[in-house]
Amino acid sequence: MKVKSFTTVNYVDLSPLATIRETISAFLGYRVDIGCITKDNKLIGIVHKNSIYQALIDNSSLDDPIKPLINKNVITIQKEQSLYEAREIMVKGNVSQAVVLDQNQDVYGIMSKSDLVNSHMTAFQDTMSRMKSLIENLQDAVISVDSNLRITTYNQTAINLLNLNGKHLLEAPIDLFLPPFRRWLIETLKTGKIQDAKRITFQDLTVIASFIPIREVNLVTGAMVVLRDVTSYENIANELETTNRLKRILDSALELAYDGVVITDNNGQITMVNKGFMELYQIDNQLNVIGRPISKIAPQIPSEKSLKYNENMEGELIQINNHPCIVAQMPIYQEGKKFGAIFKIIFQQLEAWKDILHHMEKLESEISYYRGELYRISKETNPFSAVISINPKMERFKQDAAIAAKSLSNVLITGESGTGKELFAEGIHNLSGRKGAFIKVNCGAIPEELLESEFFGYADGAFTGAKKGGKPGKFELAHNGTLFLDEIGDMPSSLQVKLLRVLQEQEFERIGATKTTKVDVRIVAATNKDLAELVKQGVFREDLYYRIHVINLHIPPLRERLDDIPLLCNHFINKINSKTKKNIIGVAPDVINRFQNYHWPGNIRQLENVLERAFHYSHSKWIELDHLPKELDLLGTGNPLTIPARQEQNLSIDRKKSINQTEKEVILQALKKSKGNRTKAAELLGVSRTTLYQKMKKFQIKEELELRFTSS
Numbered sequence: 241m242k243v244k245s246f247t248t249v250n251y252v253d254l255s256p257l258a259t260i261r262e263t264i265s266a267f268l269g270y271r272v273d274i275g276c277i278t279k280d281n282k283l284i285g286i287v288h289k290n291s292i293y294q295a296l297i298d299n300s301s302l303d304d305p306i307k308p309l310i311n312k313n314v315i316t317i318q319k320e321q322s323l324y325e326a327r328e329i330m331v332k333g334n335v336s337q338a339v340v341l342d343q344n345q346d347v348y349g350i351m352s353k354s355d356l357v358n359s360h361m362t363a364f365q366d367t368m369s370r371m372k373s374l375i376e377n378l379q380d381a382v383i384s385v386d387s388n389l390r391i392t393t394y395n396q397t398a399i400n401l402l403n404l405n406g407k408h409l410l411e412a413p414i415d416l417f418l419p420p421f422r423r424w425l426i427e428t429l430k431t432g433k434i435q436d437a438k439r440i441t442f443q444d445l446t447v448i449a450s451f452i453p454i455r456e457v458n459l460v461t462g463a464m465v466v467l468r469d470v471t472s473y474e475n476i477a478n479e480l481e482t483t484n485r486l487k488r489i490l491d492s493a494l495e496l497a498y499d500g501v502v503i504t505d506n507n508g509q510i511t512m513v514n515k516g517f518m519e520l521y522q523i524d525n526q527l528n529v530i531g532r533p534i535s536k537i538a539p540q541i542p543s544e545k546s547l548k549y550n551e552n553m554e555g556e557l558i559q560i561n562n563h564p565c566i567v568a569q570m571p572i573y574q575e576g577k578k579f580g581a582i583f584k585i586i587f588q589q590l591e592a593w594k595d596i597l598h599h600m601e602k603l604e605s606e607i608s609y610y611r612g613e614l615y616r617i618s619k620e621t622n623p624f625s626a627v628i629s630i631n632p633k634m635e636r637f638k639q640d641a642a643i644a645a646k647s648l649s650n651v652l653i654t655g656e657s658g659t660g661k662e663l664f665a666e667g668i669h670n671l672s673g674r675k676g677a678f679i680k681v682n683c684g685a686i687p688e689e690l691l692e693s694e695f696f697g698y699a700d701g702a703f704t705g706a707k708k709g710g711k712p713g714k715f716e717l718a719h720n721g722t723l724f725l726d727e728i729g730d731m732p733s734s735l736q737v738k739l740l741r742v743l744q745e746q747e748f749e750r751i752g753a754t755k756t757t758k759v760d761v762r763i764v765a766a767t768n769k770d771l772a773e774l775v776k777q778g779v780f781r782e783d784l785y786y787r788i789h790v791i792n793l794h795i796p797p798l799r800e801r802l803d804d805i806p807l808l809c810n811h812f813i814n815k816i817n818s819k820t821k822k823n824i825i826g827v828a829p830d831v832i833n834r835f836q837n838y839h840w841p842g843n844i845r846q847l848e849n850v851l852e853r854a855f856h857y858s859h860s861k862w863i864e865l866d867h868l869p870k871e872l873d874l875l876g877t878g879n880p881l882t883i884p885a886r887q888e889q890n891l892s893i894d895r896k897k898s899i900n901q902t903e904k905e906v907i908l909q910a911l912k913k914s915k916g917n918r919t920k921a922a923e924l925l926g927v928s929r930t931t932l933y934q935k936m937k938k939f940q941i942k943e944e945l946e947l948r949f950t951s952s
Contacts, residue, residue: 655795658845676721
């Protein structure tokens with residue numbers, strides 16, 4: 241708290257030429273014991289009532305000037321100082337009152353001991369309020385900040401959950417330790433409303449966070465974040481009937497296998513075995529092997545081929561306990577990441593190996609089904625996980641898309657080219673629960689004369705050159721599923737009529753067919769055009785427009801979500817790194833700054849293309865400005881992103897913080913790769929050691945680096 245908030249500004253202001261009579265009159269009028277002697281609002285000294293009394297006792301006249309009574313040795317404090325600093329100054333000066341000055345050294349007011357007492361009472365009430373909030377939420381992690389986003393309080397649960405060092409937390413900016421929470425804390429301070437149940441990923445931890453405002457005398461003076469580890473929710477999810485059913489399928493498939501089957505995690509720890517494996521290795525109880533390394537239980541199996549080298553092994557003859565066996569193995573993948581391996585051991589009736597292999601293939605099919613179902617469930621849990629964003633507009637859009645997916649209505653996705661309309665359409669299908677396929681049709685890429693056959697298919701002999709037996713159209717392929725009509729604004733008028741009939745009747749006829757085919761298809765359409773305007777122009781049918789325009793989702797363009805650019809850059813750089821032998825650390829801060837000032841007419845697709853081109857032209861560890869395409873207006877020569885004047889200053893501050901955070905993370909990555917060696921880190925970054933030390937001091941990296949190395 242600041243001195244200015246508790247200063248008495250209604251003070252006695254006297255001229256050096258004032259008389260004792262005028263001074264006494266002012267003291268009585270203001271009911272104070274002290275007056276400030278000023279000239280042009282600059283402090284000359286003070287006069288105290290005790291000095292007046294003594295002068296009168298010494299027979300001074302009421303009309304005598306007070307100049308001889310002025311005390312020029314005055315204790316002063318600044319109005320922007322904290323109350324604790326003010327108290328120390330007054331105690332050290334052994335005074336009960338002090339003159340408060342502003343930044344221009346003009347007199348601002350008087351602070352007395354009573355003012356300090358009032359301020360400390362206020363501070364005490366503030367502390368009690370914060371402590372009460374913490375106690376009420378002790379079952380969760382709690383951290384509070386003041387209006388400047390500096391950490392004021394936290395509980396032990398927060399320290400344990402987030403692996404923080406409590407010594408450096410108090411008064412530290414929230415950005416220093418918990419940057420993902422900054423945006424929601426600002427929103428809470430700004431609106432004074434609770435921001436509830438936000439799913440946030442931080443380092444290796446995923447939490448559900450609620451942001452609660454802290455009020456003092458009806459004013460929002462801070463905020464606190466309440467965190468719960470999402471693991472508790474995942475434990476509940478594991479009890480869902482679907483998961484249990486899939487596990488029973490896997491257990492049954494393993495027990496029906498003729499020979500030995502063992503499954504391990506990515507570290508080679510056994511997670512499942514069947515009776516055949518236990519019989520081969522003479523194991524009485526599964527508990528004796530679950531969780532133990534396969535290399536210890538079954539050292540004859542060359543498990544490193546799948547676990548270490550990611551190789552499939554179709555069949556290899558080995559000896560296990562004097563039994564000739566054929567071993568096959570393969571790694572298990574989910575969403576492109578390996579999370580284990582499966583091993584099949586054929587040892588019974590090798591003369592009938594064909595029959596045995598048939599059953600083993602059936603087992604493998606069951607395992608594949610199980611993986612597929614797990615993948616589908618994970619996609620249903622978060623169908624838009626591939627959308628990289630922290631922007632509030634995009635978060636709201638994803639929530640609206642999830643609601644739309646659960647409905648039965650047709651959906652129209654609008655947005656500029658390159659914003660990811662197809663990605664969201666597929667996510668809506670995955671979340672909808674429809675059992676059919678997701679079929680895509682680009683209405684602008686198929687020749688007009690082929691559109692009808694593409695949509696509705698054709699019967700055997702429908703025309704010369706027709707495929708024998710006919711061909712199903714997109715509607716048949718999408719039966720019980722979703723048909724995604726991309727660029728629907730480019731659909732010819734002739735096909736619009738037929739499409740409308742199918743949407744109304746849910747039936748159609750193949751070209752050249754005599755019977756009607758009924759389908760159950762949900763339409764998700766997308767366009768970057770203004771369909772309402774096309775309706776006015778007579779280019780697009782009004783009745784079809786209202787048929788597909790039941791739910792409208794508009795994807796914000798990239799220029800409206802500039803805070804996502806650092807995340808998107810990092811995502812695309814990692815994506816390109818994984819495809820090539822190069823290892824780019826990241827995008828330079830000045831490039832991020834330029835990116836956030838560009839209007840991006842091609843949106844995210846354009847950003848990815850720009851980064852991919854720059855990646856190949858970069859000969860260092862960074863994407864720099866001179867690696868960018870010259871034909872783009874990324875150098876600020878024209879067409880800059882227009883920002884309202886009242887928002888420009890705040891946006892500039894946010895960008896600067898974003899750039900600083902990016903630069904800091906890159907330095908930390910280099911230090912981590914070099915295991916803390918400053919010289920090697922400087923070489924990786926392409927800077928001098930002096931520059932590296934300056935940056936580390938600027939971002940307070942030394943303390944955080946020690947913390948990270950300690951926790952790792």
